Amino acid sequence: MTKQDVIKQxxxxxxxxxxxxxSVIESFFEVVKxxxxxxxxxxxxTFGSFILKQRAQKVGRNISQNTAVTIPAQILPSFKPGAEFTDQVKAQPMLTKTKK
Structure with a gap:
């Protein structure tokens, strides 16, 4: 579902x-951001939370050069669904998509 589909619905x-x-949906997105x-x-x-998560600094590997790379700490936006919302989604049967 795209933003246009949401607006239409x-x-x-x-x-x-x-x-x-x-206008209302765009304003909501701006308020959240x-x-x-x-x-x-x-x-x-009953829906969920828009929160910030902090990722700690870590050491990664550059496989092609076989060197260690330091990945700095980051703060990222995240959505955590509420318990009621999660339960409603879990209660639905699993949908499988077929390839066209």
Whole structure:
């Protein structure tokens, strides 16, 4: 599902015109990005949390040159689904996609 599909579905379910739905969804994305850039997590009850995760510095290998490479520590955005959301997804049968 693409962002355009989400906008269309929200527009149909809410009765809002697609332009308004697009504006609301784009604004939500901006709020999430701005909050995470400021280091503030977002908690949406029953859905999940948009949080920052810190990865520690580690040593990797450059196989082609057989050397050690230091990978610096990083802070990355992450989504952690809520328990209710996770349970709903787990309750669904596993869908298998067939290749065309």
């Amino acid at each position: 929200v527009s149909e379910e809410t009765g809002l015109d697609p332009f308004t739905s697009r 701005d909050a995470l850039i400021d280091g503030e997590p977002i908690y949406i009850r």
